[in-house]
Amino acid sequence: MAIEVSIPTILRTYTDGAKSVEATGATLGAVINDLEAHFPGIADRLVDAGSLRRFVNIYINDEDVRFLGGIDAEVADGDNVTVLPAVAGGA
């Protein structure tokens, strides 16, 4: 089992167009490092100086990682990680 990571349209240039990819790691940071090993350049789009970029939202099983410890959030096999750009919501 691995962790499934959904990639937003804007970052699919790094994943050869794949909407979702598999990765491994016990923390979000480790998952991002694993992504970087397969898709060079992607980590820099997600992380800046050790924390998530302002306009990047990442969710583990639909919960915002910023409330789960950010980069240090724990991830387990079978979890879903979703990456989305931060956009204005309906109002």
Add this chain to the structure above:
Amino acid sequence: MRYDNLLASVGHTPLVGLPTMSPSPQVRLWAKLEDRNPTGSVKDRAALSMIEAAEADGTLTPGCTILEPTSGNTGISLAMAARLKGYKLICVMPENTSPERSQLLRMWGAEIISSPAAGGSNEAVRVAKEISAQNPDWVMLYQYGNPANADAHYRGTGPELLADLPTITHFVAGLGTTGTLMGCGRFLRENVPGISIVAAEPRYGELVYGLRNLDEGFVPELYDPDVLTTRFSVGPRDAVRRTRELLEQEGIFAGISTGAILHAALGIAAKAVKAGESADIAFIVCDGGWKYLSTGAYEGTLDEAEEALDGQLWA
């Protein structure tokens, strides 16, 4: 209840229990029926508060033109208030919103400028800011950054919730401008030790996240993550499923964003049951389902509804 006029009747909405959907007598769900506001949504609170604040500080004077980016509800609320108070209203609204919304806006006398579907509300905000810069005499109340938006909930929604449910343990609302969560959240945190403030954020189809680059992303100026306990992303399938369950099991006919909020509330309720804790979970019913009947969310299978909503701004 008797009021001098329609605007004076904003707020003071009922809080109703959900006896069927609540998992146990110790873990209860409560719905704050914001669809009972004058134009049928929670946004009447923010719209009136922003207009009154702008009148008080002299920004808004008789005959002014108001400009606002909106996916519907705030525009509709502003349009009603603007009509009664004699302002002109121009709304910048994404193309991928249901036709009921533009029809209502026009009925209340608002002018609509369409923004591209790709990028959703992000584009509406960008276009409105451009238009605002070109028309300095127009007043953009700017709900995403106007403290009077959150203040409406700090002064109104929050105290109403606490008065009706002194045992409240969790508050769940949708995350758009963040005004409801910031205002209610601050008030409740100040008055209820240990309360959890939970955001449910709609997750739209890919079209809505279609930015040209990540630097075009957007976080509302009002947003302060420290007010929240946590934040969930809820997709259209869960939102529609819960919207339908709310009608079938409790008789409440709500809009689709309410289904997303209820989904998060039910998740919290399940956790409380598992942990053997008691909980009084209040959540916001943002609006009724009327404006979304044409979206396809209310008939057919869940698969069909999910497909129909793809690319639409359903909340």
